[in-house]
Amino acid sequence: MAEAYDPDDAYAWRRPRRVIDLERFDIPLLHQRSGFDASRIRALADHRMAGCPIRMTPDAIREAIRTGRFNEDATTYLHELITQFDAYDIRVFQAHCGITRYELARAMIACDIRQPLLAEWMNCHAPGYQSTLEHHRTWDLSPRI
Numbered sequence: 001m002a003e004a005y006d007p008d009d010a011y012a013w014r015r016p017r018r019v020i021d022l023e024r025f026d027i028p029l030l031h032q033r034s035g036f037d038a039s040r041i042r043a044l045a046d047h048r049m050a051g052c053p054i055r056m057t058p059d060a061i062r063e064a065i066r067t068g069r070f071n072e073d074a075t076t077y078l079h080e081l082i083t084q085f086d087a088y089d090i091r092v093f094q095a096h097c098g099i100t101r102y103e104l105a106r107a108m109i110a111c112d113i114r115q116p117l118l119a120e121w122m123n124c125h126a127p128g129y130q131s132t133l134e135h136h137r138t139w140d141l142s143p144r145i
Contacts, residue, residue: 016114017123024126025105036062036098044093048084052077058097065099065107079111087121101125 009015041058049055054077056064061081064074085093094104105122113119123129 014116017116017119018112018114019105019108019119019122020126020129022102022106022109024129025102025122027127030101030105030125033100034095034098037096040092040096044085044089045081048081049077052080062098065097065103068103068106068110070107070110075111078107079113082108082111082113082118083115085115085118087117090118090121 036058038058041061045056045058045061054073056074056077060074061078064070064078070078082090082093094101097104099107101122105125108119108122120131124131
């Protein structure tokens with residue numbers, strides 16, 4: 001369920017948001033698996049997780065997301081990693097992690113990702129999703145693309 005939207009709140013785009021129900025992502029298009037490139041996943045994760053006592057290899061990250069079995073360490077690690085991504089990084093991560101967007105949505109829900117632009121990016125993949133944010137396509141304006 002989407003959070004209530006206040007059109008008079010200039011900071012609505014910054015408020016925490018949740019990824020919508022997983023059932024909304026259960027369509028064939030979102031079950032297409034990406035290729036796996038361990039070196040790219042390592043490059044995305046290693047510098048972000050340098051101070052984290054929990055270590056996960058790219059293979060372990062892929063396996064946890066694919067299976068949907070998240071122990072406490074995996075949940076903590078993935079929450080910390082994904083929360084640090086911007087909208088460009090989450091696309092690169094999904095494209096090279098050997099996972100589907102459905103599996104990534106499941107992981108984001110399980111890890112309680114509430115970073116607004118990441119949640120909005122994922123939610124916009126669900127058919128019929130209506131964004132309440134005026135600038136819901138902000139990731140398309142990234143200077144990094």
